[in-house]
Amino acid sequence: MDSAENNRPIAIDLFAGAGGLCLGFEQAGFDVPVAIEIDPIHAAVHRFNFPLCKVIPRSVKEVTGKEILSVAKLSSQQPITAVIGGAPCQGFSVMGPRSLCDPRNELVKDFLRLVDELQPSYFVFENVKGLTCDRNRPVLEAIIDQIAAINYRLVDPWQVLNARNYGIPQNRERLFLVGARNNTCLPIYPKPLKHSPTxxxxxxxxxxxxxxxxxxxxxxxxxxxxxxxxxxxxxxxxxxxxxxxxxxxxxxxxxxxxxxxxxxxxxxxxxxxxxxxxxxxxxxxxxxxxxxxxxxxxxxxxxxxxxxxxxxxxxxxxxxxxxxxxxxxxxxxxxxxxxxxxxxxxxxxxxxGNSVPPPLARAIALEILKVLDHTPTVPTQILPAGNEQLLTMVASEAAAYWGIESPIRQRNKVPSRSANSLELAKV
CATH class of the missing domain: 3.90.120.10 (DNA Methylase, subunit A, domain 2)
Structure with missing residues (x-):
């Protein structure tokens, strides 16, 4: 992937899943050279769909900005335009005091840590609408304070976007925090479309x-x-x-x-x-x-x-x-x-169900390109189909493919193919 030659800005996906955000940003004109996804099955599916993207199959807690830059093979002439992702926030529904010190919300801190280490021009943070409700508002306010502490500012006011307003036939509300480095122009949230498909x-x-x-x-x-x-x-x-x-x-x-x-x-x-x-x-x-x-x-x-x-x-x-x-x-x-x-x-x-709808991700990405005054380019390269074994693995097979210990407990043992059958290219 030669993004400099293609004149395509760079985005890094920190919680990739199957790749909804990644696809939307690619469709807008970005290249995504690195994605992080802890679930080996999701990581394998991501690998199938994005052959030019290198997947780091570990938790963001174990990854540094320096490692991401090394894996992406980015030069000093290829700054990162955006860091994107939706960190799981499992502590939001628990009664009582809430802060980023809650261990279940550590992934939010790691998202912001990597933003600070990578210093992208922009970041896009997606999460459930429940983060904005009264009982979780202290957590949201702590996130906003931490964003300011790393010298980024948010598009204000932050917004909950409904996918149905962006060309998707689904009623789906999610919080999006869009931030920019303090010396960078802020984008706006994409404007809702007049009509939704059915x-x-x-x-x-x-x-x-x-x-x-x-x-x-x-x-x-x-x-x-x-x-x-x-x-x-x-x-x-x-x-x-x-x-x-x-x-x-x-x-x-x-x-x-x-x-x-x-x-x-x-x-x-x-x-x-x-x-x-x-x-x-x-x-x-x-x-x-x-x-x-x-x-x-x-x-x-x-x-x-x-x-x-x-x-x-x-x-x-x-x-x-x-x-x-x-x-x-x-x-x-x-x-x-x-x-x-x-x-x-x-x-x-x-x-x-875990993914950001690609058309909504694309709409957000295009607003970032507008403030950069960047005209998207159409790549001429046609990517080959992936290896279909990546779409059929059980957790133990996917973990073996990535060379990691499976973080997923399987309730029922499924007969596994031999490790020799999983010798696929992991670039």
Missing amino acids: CTHALGDLPDVEQFHSLINKGEVIVCLSQPHSAYAARLRCQSRRGWYYGYRRQWDPSLLTNSIRTNHSQQSRDRFARTPPGTREPITRFFRLPPDGVCNTLRAGTDSARGSFTSPRPIHYRYARCITVREMARLHGFPDWFRFHSTKWHGARQV
């Missing part, structure tokens, strides 16, 4: 997965898609250069429907789903049924293995009496069809 705009051209028997056991099938029902769907299908924005094109097969493994609902559940009016919740499961002419509720991640490995409650399709697939979740989140997630519903849903 669930039909997002899903109307996708086939009913229950017409494909093979999707019971696997998530991919060759299909002949109908014409896209909207400009939104056409962009996610990347039918023209416009769908790639200022990002790198990927080699992929548009006829391959991915991440579409079916859910085996009981007939009783199907009957209840069918009786549930669109835009309401099914009374037993409390699953939301998508409104065809409205937007999705907030897509959530579910729990990790340490807390029971529960799949997130996916909405019911507006047309079919079933829950939506991971690919349909991705459409409602603004991910293009070439973007792949883990092959299981559990990990795939976690990766979508």
Whole structure:
């Protein structure tokens, strides 16, 4: 990745997940040479989707700014424009005094530590809306004080942005803190769009997965898609250069429907789903049924293995009496069809639900480029498809691939492929 030659500014992603923020910034015209992600399964999926990005598969607590610069191979002529990420803040819901000294909020301190060490022109910090509520306000105020202490200033007032206002058919509110070094011009928050795409705009051209028997056991099938029902769907299908924005094109097969493994609902559940009016919740499961002419509720991640490995409650399709697939979740989140997630519903849903919608990330990134007076460039390089083993690993295999100890406890032992089968390039 030669960002200087391509005239593309540099961003570093500190809590990468599958790569929603990373993709949005790439689409805006940034290069992201380094991403940090502690979960080895998410790190492997990130590696698949971003072959030019080097993943550090460790906690940010163990990483220094000097190491990031070394891994990125950045020269003095390539300053970092932005540090981005959404630090998990697990202590916010606990009653009692709150501060950055709470060990569960240490990752916020490490985000700001790395901002201080890397000295980017800007940073973008994303977190849950709950950080702004009264009982968590002392934590937010402590974060703001620490930002000032490292000589950065915030776009004021800070804002909670709803994804539905930025071209995404999902009601999703998140806090975004956008900061700039004291000697740097502040950007503004992106202005809301006048219209939102609907669930039909997002899903109307996708086939009913229950017409494909093979999707019971696997998530991919060759299909002949109908014409896209909207400009939104056409962009996610990347039918023209416009769908790639200022990002790198990927080699992929548009006829391959991915991440579409079916859910085996009981007939009783199907009957209840069918009786549930669109835009309401099914009374037993409390699953939301998508409104065809409205937007999705907030897509959530579910729990990790340490807390029971529960799949997130996916909405019911507006047309079919079933829950939506991971690919349909991705459409409602603004991910293009070439973007792949883990092959299981559990990990795939976690990766979508934990991510920042790429169109929202792109809108924020473009505002940073505006104050830099930078004109984005379209890269000519087409990136090859990744190794699909990266999308199927269980935790122990992913940890072996990265050469680390797995931080994830697996509740059920899954037969592992031999280590020899995991000899993939880790550049």
